[in-house]
Amino acid sequence: xxxxxxxxxxxxxxxxxxxxxxxxxxxxxxxxxxxxxxxxxxxxxxxxxxxxxxxxxxxxxxxxxxxxxxxxxxxxxxxxxxxxxxxxxxxxxxxxxxxxxxxxxxxxxxxxxxxxxxxxxxxxxxxxxxxxxxxxxxxxxxxxxxxxxxxxxxxxxxxxxxxxxxxxxxxxxxxxxxxxxxxxxxxxxxxxxxxxxxxxxxxxxxxxxxxxxxxxxxxxxxxxxxxxxxxxxxxxxxxxxxxxxxxxxxxxxxxxxxxxxxxxxxxxxxxxxxxxxxxxxxxxxxxxxxxxxxxxxxxxxxxxxxxxxxxxxxxxxxxxxxxxxxxxxxxxxxxxxxxxxxxxxxxxxxxxxxxxxxxxxxxxxxxxxxxxxxxxxxxxxxxxxxxxxxxxxxxxxxxxxxxxxxxxxxxxxxxxxxxxxxxxxxxxxxxxxxxxxxxxxxxxxxxxxxxxxxxxxxxxxxxxxxxxxxxxxxxxxxxxxxxxxxxxxxxxxxxxxxxxxxxxxxxxxxxxxxxxxxxxxxxxxxxxxx
Amino acid sequence: xxxxxxxxxxxxxxxxxxxxxxxxxxxxxxxxxxxxxxxxxxxxxxxxxxxxxxxxxxxxxxxxxxxxxxxxxxxxxxxxxxxxxxxxxxxxxxxxxxxxxxxxxxxxxxxxxxxxxxxxxxxxxxxxxxxxxxxxxxxxxxxxxxxxxxxxxxxxxxxxxxxxx
Ligand SMILES: Cc1cc2nc3c(=O)[nH]c(=O)nc-3n(C[C@H](O)[C@H](O)[C@H](O)COP(=O)(O)OP(=O)(O)OC[C@H]3O[C@@H](n4cnc5c(N)ncnc54)[C@H](O)[C@@H]3O)c2cc1C
Ligand code: SF4
Ligand code: SF4
Ligand code: FES
Numbered sequence: 045x046x047x048x049x050x051x052x053x054x055x056x057x058x059x060x061x062x063x064x065x066x067x068x069x070x071x072x073x074x075x076x077x078x079x080x081x082x083x084x085x086x087x088x089x090x091x092x093x094x095x096x097x098x099x100x101x102x103x104x105x106x107x108x109x110x111x112x113x114x115x116x117x118x119x120x121x122x123x124x125x126x127x128x129x130x131x132x133x134x135x136x137x138x139x140x141x142x143x144x145x146x147x148x149x150x151x152x153x154x155x156x157x158x159x160x161x162x163x164x165x166x167x168x169x170x171x172x173x174x175x176x177x178x179x180x181x182x183x184x185x186x187x188x189x190x191x192x193x194x195x196x197x198x199x200x201x202x203x204x205x206x207x208x209x210x211x212x213x214x215x216x217x218x219x220x221x222x223x224x225x226x227x228x229x230x231x232x233x234x235x236x237x238x239x240x241x242x243x244x245x246x247x248x249x250x251x252x253x254x255x256x257x258x259x260x261x262x263x264x265x266x267x268x269x270x271x272x273x274x275x276x277x278x279x280x281x282x283x284x285x286x287x288x289x290x291x292x293x294x295x296x297x298x299x300x301x302x303x304x305x306x307x308x309x310x311x312x313x314x315x316x317x318x319x320x321x322x323x324x325x326x327x328x329x330x331x332x333x334x335x336x337x338x339x340x341x342x343x344x345x346x347x348x349x350x351x352x353x354x355x356x357x358x359x360x361x362x363x364x365x366x367x368x369x370x371x372x373x374x375x376x377x378x379x380x381x382x383x384x385x386x387x388x389x390x391x392x393x394x395x396x397x398x399x400x401x402x403x404x405x406x407x408x409x410x411x412x413x414x415x416x417x418x419x420x421x422x423x424x425x426x427x428x429x430x431x432x433x434x435x436x437x438x439x440x441x442x443x444x445x446x447x448x449x450x451x452x453x454x455x456x457x458x459x460x461x462x463x464x465x466x467x468x469x470x471x472x473x474x475x476x477x478x479x480x481x482x483x484x485x486x487x488x489x490x491x492x493x494x495x496x497x498x499x500x501x502x503x504x505x506x507x508x509x510x511x512x513x514x515x516x517x518x519x520x521x522x523x524x525x526x527x528x529x530x531x532x533x534x535x536x537x538x539x540x541x542x543x544x545x546x547x548x549x550x551x552x553x554x555x556x557x558x559x560x561x562x563x564x565x566x567x568x569x570x571x572x573x574x
Numbered sequence: 575x576x577x578x579x580x581x582x583x584x585x586x587x588x589x590x591x592x593x594x595x596x597x598x599x600x601x602x603x604x605x606x607x608x609x610x611x612x613x614x615x616x617x618x619x620x621x622x623x624x625x626x627x628x629x630x631x632x633x634x635x636x637x638x639x640x641x642x643x644x645x646x647x648x649x650x651x652x653x654x655x656x657x658x659x660x661x662x663x664x665x666x667x668x669x670x671x672x673x674x675x676x677x678x679x680x681x682x683x684x685x686x687x688x689x690x691x692x693x694x695x696x697x698x699x700x701x702x703x704x705x706x707x708x709x710x711x712x713x714x715x716x717x718x719x720x721x722x723x724x725x726x727x728x729x730x731x732x733x734x735x736x737x738x739x
Contacts, residue, residue, distance in 0.1 A: 401654065413580070
């Protein structure tokens, strides 16, 4: 058994949680204990808060989902600023947090009754037609409606900081500090290119920071090393390169003809002129359609990993995992390591999607794996209390009579990821829908350069794969960028060929087949010479 | 690939058993990793050249005669797929497995023995551990079991663990 205090794990077989200074934050006026370094959402979760917001129209309860700033289910008012994603801001002593939808609060929302009746009294689109007689009425009602829907109040405070502006010139800009981006920065940097690496998080590592298990691959690719350690190893390598500048808490919002706009620390605007840009922005989690899939307690698998492995917060007592890919299987094992029970894993396909060895290690601890099964609905009023699962027939339809109720207090959706590709669209890259790679991905050369000259991709944003492949892609993109800028000479060119070969070999097995099949659809044929 | 419908291996899917004679000599690595995946630490770590693998995607195959029982492979396998097996002169069996749960187990602890499906098939006693701090937080635990259980015991739980599934 793992010791828990205040919703937080006090011990863990793999991770040492170093909690920093204790602080007090106020949630709807009520003091809550938190630790520096925790996000607001994590601290609230540890304190037992499950309802983070209400949906606009029906006032249905919403909890967090992704925990990495991609879904907006966790928006609240923080220190007077509305619509803040609380999973991306860190606690500060005295911070005032308010839910912005629901009356009197999101948790106990008198308007939740609307879930049943709103279509009768206020049909879709009626806000365009009703209350428009005079300007005064319209303005008055607009304010009421805004409050009602929970879009947040206009800020009550005037921004008091010092907005700064900085121009930066660099050879290579790398966007995203996950394994793909770090590897690109290291490999461009080691041949002498001037590199700037930015990441919106206050830490590097991307998704690696929650991977407590040992990685697969060969020793050359750091197999047998835990993901969390791989992140540290890469960061150490980066810090040894003097020509690589790293800026954390820096988010790129646009790429304009070789220049990127970014905001650092929420205050400083950066205009970054780069000869080459590597986009390594990773991926976000998909969700699944089933009844009540918006109920608090239905979480993304990665969201639960973040909560548990980064912040050391216990997600619940009994989980149900939907999806048996490696993420679902690994998460199951990690939950058990944190002392959380897993009721079952359900998988719609006729067989387990991830590695057999990952499945075997939870199966032998007694976790049932139901293939050809799906979740039909989540049950619960303000948060998950149970789920109904059922068997599927050959046409993917639930077989009547096979429904089973599974008691659980949270559900993890582990049904795959989609590339975080917005910047690529915006920059004008040619995109293509390739299901094998997880969705819309950019066309690219075998050196990972997109149709926008000098713009590269690496890692999950180029196609959902895994960390080892992300590192290998980063290596290719980084070296190619350096070579094209005249760095590294023959040695770099040789390494580039080797890097391409390494990746081909890595993908040669059955698990690489799908990727190769996807790549055939989006790798540009035109042979690039270097 | 029936095993992918279940998450465990049935008897007829298991790798060949080492002979009783071999098991009596010293402990031997028994690897349950049938699926081609890009993984090779077992192969790379083996100093005796006992793990056969031509390509990183090949499932490993152990040459039981070459295996010296040195345990290098079980220390690093990320799939927790390797078990050291032995039959002692007194007829008792021993299974060594990787263990990553709290509380950490110590010599003398009694444990429940689980098979590949998580079913309880008896009790055993821990008679040796490699503590977690000496192996990157993956402890190795050796349990003493009935001789006829060495091909079935694949997981353990401390007796009295509240977390029983
Ligand atoms: C839940 C989960 C479990 C996984 N388990 C495994 C596993 O066991 N083994 C394995 O090999 N792989 C695993 N993976 C996959 C692996 O973690 C990813 O493939 C790998 O992290 C991808 O690396 P990346 O560098 O492409 O992206 P990420 O690691 O996602 O990093 C992207 C980074 O970009 C930053 N970013 C995004 N947009 C911007 C912007 N506009 N400006 C600035 N920064 C930005 C993000 O903050 C993030 O840090 C898992 C993934 C997930 C989600
Ligand atoms: S126990 Fe030692 S000799 Fe035997 S397979 Fe493993 S590493 Fe090789
Ligand atoms: S190290 Fe373990 S998981 Fe990897 S191939 Fe060898 S036995 Fe399989
Ligand atoms: S944006 Fe905060 S939980 Fe998704």
